[in-house]
Amino acid sequence: MTYIGRFAPSPTGPLHLGSVVAAAASYLDARAHRGRWQVRIEDLDTGRCDPAAARNMIRTLEQLGMVPDEPVVWQSRRLASYEEALSALRQCEVLYPCACTRAQVRRRAPHPGVYAGTCRQGLPPDTRPRSLRVRLDAPSDQFTDRFAGPQHSEQGIDFGDPVVRRADGSVAYVLAGAVDDVVCGVTDVVRGDDLLPTTATQRLLLGLLGMTPPRYAHIPVVLGADGRKLSKQNHAPPVDPTAPTRVLRDTFDLLGLPHDVTKRAANMPLAALWEAGVQAWRDQLRPAAPTSL
Ligand code: GLU
Numbered sequence: 001m002t003y004i005g006r007f008a009p010s011p012t013g014p015l016h017l018g019s020v021v022a023a024a025a026s027y028l029d030a031r032a033h034r035g036r037w038q039v040r041i042e043d044l045d046t047g048r049c050d051p052a053a054a055r056n057m058i059r060t061l062e063q064l065g066m067v068p069d070e071p072v073v074w075q076s077r078r079l080a081s082y083e084e085a086l087s088a089l090r091q092c093e094v095l096y097p098c099a100c101t102r103a104q105v106r107r108r109a110p111h112p113g114v115y116a117g118t119c120r121q122g123l124p125p126d127t128r129p130r131s132l133r134v135r136l137d138a139p140s141d142q143f144t145d146r147f148a149g150p151q152h153s154e155q156g157i158d159f160g161d162p163v164v165r166r167a168d169g170s171v172a173y174v175l176a177g178a179v180d181d182v183v184c185g186v187t188d189v190v191r192g193d194d195l196l197p198t199t200a201t202q203r204l205l206l207g208l209l210g211m212t213p214p215r216y217a218h219i220p221v222v223l224g225a226d227g228r229k230l231s232k233q234n235h236a237p238p239v240d241p242t243a244p245t246r247v248l249r250d251t252f253d254l255l256g257l258p259h260d261v262t263k264r265a266a267n268m269p270l271a272a273l274w275e276a277g278v279q280a281w282r283d284q285l286r287p288a289a290p291t292s293l
Contacts, residue, residue: 003035004187007061008177010042011054014238017250018192018222018230019057020064024251025219026190027066028281031274035188037066040073040180044170049076063241064248065270073184075176082171085179086164088209089134096120097129098163105160115160132165134175134205141200146217147286148193153200162201178202182211193218194229219287222254244270252277255287 007023009015015023030037039058043049058072089095098119105115115133123129141153153159164175181189181202196218203213221229230236239247248270249262257280261273268276 003033004185005030006038006040006186008040008042011049013053013232015057015060016230016236020239020251021222021254022192029190031278032282036069038070039068043076060241064244065274082176094135095132098131098133099123099127111157130167131163133161134164135161136204138204148218159200174201178206181214186214188215190217192221194221248273
């Protein structure tokens with residue numbers, strides 16, 4: 001089977017070093033396996049996503065030397081595919097309306113953020129449904145992550161019934177992303193480990209849809225000086241695509257590639273730097289160091 005990898009950013013702002021590290025890990029892994037690489041723009045949340053930011057991300061990736069092998073996939077143009085998945089779930093009789101707010105789920109003790117199945121048995125009379133959830137009956141999920149090792153997640157503790165249609169009517173990322181990976185032929189998902197807790201849910205949703213999940217490999221997310229994941233919310237600065245060698249050198253450092261690759265980088269053309277990076281990744285096939293700034 002040909003390896004197909006992908007980078008799937010949400011276009012909420014310019015690429016910062018944390019997102020470039022995730023992009024580069026998926027790109028290096030695809031190239032090291034002599035595979036193909038896709039870019040998918042996850043722009044379903046119209047309140048947060050900005051088409052100009054998406055175009056800017058694609059251009060920045062290109063300036064850094066990461067050019068997808070296939071046309072960019074835009075989730076906003078694939079709505080029919082997600083509606084089909086929702087119909088299939090409806091036929092499995094696992095969809096139910098939920099009236100709980102995100103804040104209520106977030107406050108839930110002792111497992112904040114994990115939905116406790118409150119609306120599984122139906123809504124009280126005169127209660128307005130907000131979202132649609134999927135009943136996940138599997139008590140647990142297990143898989144081996146290529147980088148993070150064996151994973152075991154328990155229903156009610158590590159995952160609950162996910163929202164698949166949000167209060168604003170849009171299809172939730174957790175379903176759309178999982179469906180896209182399979183429909184677009186992705187064999188290997190390489191992404192930040194902030195998404196590791198979501199993986200069981202995605203795998204179980206795919207199972208309900210009769211789809212085989214891809215392999216997963218989660219890399220440590222890049223942390224800022226405050227110990228939190230670099231993100232737009234904590235004002236991570238955008239990378240400077242006009243200095244691609246410097247950005248790549250920092251990226252390879254954060255991925256733990258050997259110093260002789262990154263030290264020589266200043267004098268290397270971009271293509272040669274990528275070649276050295278791919279060779280180094282092929283030798284170690286994983287990020288070698290915890291990634292923090
Ligand atoms: N769009 C998600 C994000 O930017 C990533 C999704 C994924 O890699 O599966 O956090």
